[in-house]
Amino acid sequence: MQNVEVHFENKGFLDNLLRRDTNTVEAVDNVSLDIFEEDVVALVGESGCGKTTLGKTAIGLQRPTGGSVKYRGQDIWEARDEKNPEISHEDIRRSLQIIHQDPGGSLNSNRTVMSCLSDPLKRWRPEMTAEERMNSIYQLLERVGMKPPEDYASRFPHQLSGGEKQRVVLVRALLMEPDLILADEAVSALDVSLRVEMMDLMLELQELVDTSFLFISHDFSNARYLAEKAGGRVGIMYLGKLVEIGPADTVLQNPRHPYTKVLKWASPPLDPELARQAQETEPPVREIDIPDPVNPPAGCRFHTRCPEAREICTHTVPELQESDFGTHGACFRLDDGHEYWQSAELTDENQSAETTATSDD
Ligand SMILES: Nc1ncnc2c1ncn2[C@@H]1O[C@H](COP(=O)(O)OP(=O)(O)OP(=O)(O)O)[C@@H](O)[C@H]1O
Numbered sequence: 001m002q003n004v005e006v007h008f009e010n011k012g013f014l015d016n017l018l019r020r021d022t023n024t025v026e027a028v029d030n031v032s033l034d035i036f037e038e039d040v041v042a043l044v045g046e047s048g049c050g051k052t053t054l055g056k057t058a059i060g061l062q063r064p065t066g067g068s069v070k071y072r073g074q075d076i077w078e079a080r081d082e083k084n085p086e087i088s089h090e091d092i093r094r095s096l097q098i099i100h101q102d103p104g105g106s107l108n109s110n111r112t113v114m115s116c117l118s119d120p121l122k123r124w125r126p127e128m129t130a131e132e133r134m135n136s137i138y139q140l141l142e143r144v145g146m147k148p149p150e151d152y153a154s155r156f157p158h159q160l161s162g163g164e165k166q167r168v169v170l171v172r173a174l175l176m177e178p179d180l181i182l183a184d185e186a187v188s189a190l191d192v193s194l195r196v197e198m199m200d201l202m203l204e205l206q207e208l209v210d211t212s213f214l215f216i217s218h219d220f221s222n223a224r225y226l227a228e229k230a231g232g233r234v235g236i237m238y239l240g241k242l243v244e245i246g247p248a249d250t251v252l253q254n255p256r257h258p259y260t261k262v263l264k265w266a267s268p269p270l271d272p273e274l275a276r277q278a279q280e281t282e283p284p285v286r287e288i289d290i291p292d293p294v295n296p297p298a299g300c301r302f303h304t305r306c307p308e309a310r311e312i313c314t315h316t317v318p319e320l321q322e323s324d325f326g327t328h329g330a331c332f333r334l335d336d337g338h339e340y341w342q343s344a345e346l347t348d349e350n351q352s353a354e355t356t357a358t359s360d361d
Pocket residue numbers: 008009010025026027045046047048049050051052053054218293
């Protein structure tokens with residue numbers, strides 16, 4: 001993804017009728033991200049920061065309003081619109097799969113597991129015989145622990161637990177032999193013990209089918225577990241921007257962006273004593289409220305909440321740059337020679353005057 005931007009114009013029936021101005025939500029703003037083969041990238045951020053929109057854009061389900069999204073060098077949207085693209089849009093769609101948060105909603109309640117799983121195979125792998133289809137389905141069901149597979153294959157979705165439904169959805173994605181699976185809050189609805197099991201399973205199967213994962217979670221601990229275990233990257237999003245990205249363990253041990261420090265503070269360690277100590281410290285943030293994405297703050301979008309913000313942060317947008325730990329962060333503080341260090345510190349008075357300024361100014 002290169003300089004991807006997704007802006008939604010929210011214009012309702014009444015707005016049209018009364019010729020009122022529309023609200024534009026800047027769900028994703030100028031994000032660039034490469035996902036490699038057998039890669040794992042976990043995107044984390046508060047609700048509404050644009051994770052799902054960015055994920056859907058990555059797999060071609062959301063058309064960006066700016067920038068480009070390429071699959072193996074082929075622009076996804078040009079492939080859809082052009083007559084003879086190098087890689088067909090069909091191939092791209094098959095290679096980029098999704099697992100939703102709500103597995104129940106993505107399985108047809110009137111069809112058996114076998115029927116839910118064989119349909120996409122019939123469409124994408126028409127050369128397979130009925131027997132080959134059945135064998136691959138049984139094999140994968142067994143692989144995700146649904147034994148005996150014949151029993152599970154004949155059940156309807158309501159005869160499965162939440163964890164089992166999520167496994168069926170994972171199998172459905174894997175049957176396509178995808179290059180990338182977008183797992184959007186794929187484990188959030190499961191019990192804590194099942195979450196770890198499901199994440200482990202995803203990583204085990206990753207090796208089997210050589211796929212990559214773009215894992216989305218509002219929960220820092222899940223993202224941390226998955227990305228750390230896979231040796232992948234964690235990307236931190238804030239109000240439509242990617243503010244920090246890098247190897248999971250480095251980002252988590254040495255967060256360089258002030259917002260990553262907030263997320264780390266808000267997700268205490270598993271050790272109850274350390275967790276208690278962490279909760280006794282003040283949150284490293286000035287304002288708890290997240291600004292409105294329709295009217296995001298000018299400059300660095302985090303400046304209204306950032307304890308380190310200076311005057312320059314209120315009007316100049318920091319770009320992602322490499323930190324001394326090899327991660328990338330969008331904060332002036334990563335550059336020792338930046339004019340940020342000469343810029344005036346924000347006091348509560350000038351802060352409240354600045355927060356009225358928006359990116360529309
Ligand atoms: N189709 C749409 N039309 C208008 N606004 C949208 C649309 N989809 C998302 N948005 C807005 O874009 C912003 C980002 O939404 P998105 O769902 O990507 O966030 P998120 O980080 O995935 O949130 P959550 O964790 O709650 O799912 C939100 O302000 C949301 O209201």
